[in-house]
Amino acid sequence: MPEVKRYPNRLGIKGWFGGGRWGVERYLYTLHRLTGLGLLTYFLMHIVVTSRRALGAESWTAAMATVGAPIFKVGEYLVFVAFAFHAFNGLRLVLVELGVLTGRPEEPVYPYESSLDVQRPFMVVMMIAAAVVMLLGGYEFFFMAH
Amino acid sequence: MSMRDTPLWTWHVIAGLIILVLLGLHMGIMHLSGVLHFDAMSPAGDSPVDWANVAYRAKMIFFTLSYIVLLGAGLFHGLYGLKNILFELGPPAGLRSAISALLLLLGVGLFALGTWAAFTARTVALAASSM
Numbered sequence: 001m002p003e004v005k006r007y008p009n010r011l012g013i014k015g016w017f018g019g020g021r022w023g024v025e026r027y028l029y030t031l032h033r034l035t036g037l038g039l040l041t042y043f044l045m046h047i048v049v050t051s052r053r054a055l056g057a058e059s060w061t062a063a064m065a066t067v068g069a070p071i072f073k074v075g076e077y078l079v080f081v082a083f084a085f086h087a088f089n090g091l092r093l094v095l096v097e098l099g100v101l102t103g104r105p106e107e108p109v110y111p112y113e114s115s116l117d118v119q120r121p122f123m124v125v126m127m128i129a130a131a132v133v134m135l136l137g138g139y140e141f142f143f144m145a146h
Numbered sequence: 147m148s149m150r151d152t153p154l155w156t157w158h159v160i161a162g163l164i165i166l167v168l169l170g171l172h173m174g175i176m177h178l179s180g181v182l183h184f185d186a187m188s189p190a191g192d193s194p195v196d197w198a199n200v201a202y203r204a205k206m207i208f209f210t211l212s213y214i215v216l217l218g219a220g221l222f223h224g225l226y227g228l229k230n231i232l233f234e235l236g237p238p239a240g241l242r243s244a245i246s247a248l249l250l251l252l253g254v255g256l257f258a259l260g261t262w263a264a265f266t267a268r269t270v271a272l273a274a275s276s277m
Binding site for chain 1 (some may be wrong): 200227
């Protein structure tokens with residue numbers, strides 16, 4: 001199998017934070033990666049902590065008492081926020097990848113049509129949906145007693 | 147990304163869609179049950195993480211199996227995503243192999259731990275309810 005020619009990644013991680021002439025989607029790309037890394041870090045710890053349920057009620061209750069402090073509640077809400085963003089932005093990315101939101105290729109005849117005409121309104125809808133879920137979660141996290 | 151990575155990327159996307167559904171359900175039960183009045187999966191009241199509610203769900207085979215599917219999809223999606231990010235930084239071939247091996251080992255190890263926990267918790271919950 002032929003090896004793909006690799007070009008040096010001159011900007012490295014710095015390239016995540018400079019959108020240049022790219023649009024808002026470039027910053028969503030950065031946020032998608034940052035939230036993904038945050039969610040992965042939490043997920044790996046979550047697997048270990050929740051495995052305590054296999055050791056029975058006492059072990060589980062002790063584990064939940066350890067992570068029940070207010071600081072953990074705020075941290076858990078941040079994970080929830082990251083989940084809401086990553087999920088809705090990820091759905092947008094899948095639909096773009098599958099070509100659903102990019103439309104069919106057409107001749108460049110004036111007035112030009114851009115895939116952004118479909119993709120960007122959908123992006124706005126997804127971000128509003130993510131914000132609604134974040135607000136609902138925030139209400140449950142901080143204003144409803146559990 | 148090489149041509150060899152194309153099937154892995156497809157699985158990355160499929161895993162993302164599986165996570166969207168199953169993690170959405172998990173978040174609905176754990177963090178939105180109050181506002182959505184979706185508390186059927188926490189019949190003991192109080193918090194969804196109280197042992198009585200955890201044991202109630204652990205006894206249901208649907209939750210055992212969906213937890214394992216979510217675990218596998220989450221580990222693959224997350225660790226493959228991390229691998230792509232690290233590879234973009236252009237590590238030498240030796241380091242790339244080491245990263246791949248380490249992430250594979252981590253994924254398999256945590257999958258084994260999580261699967262063991264899901265089945266053992268089910269056994270513990272069923273044994274407690276039959277007493």
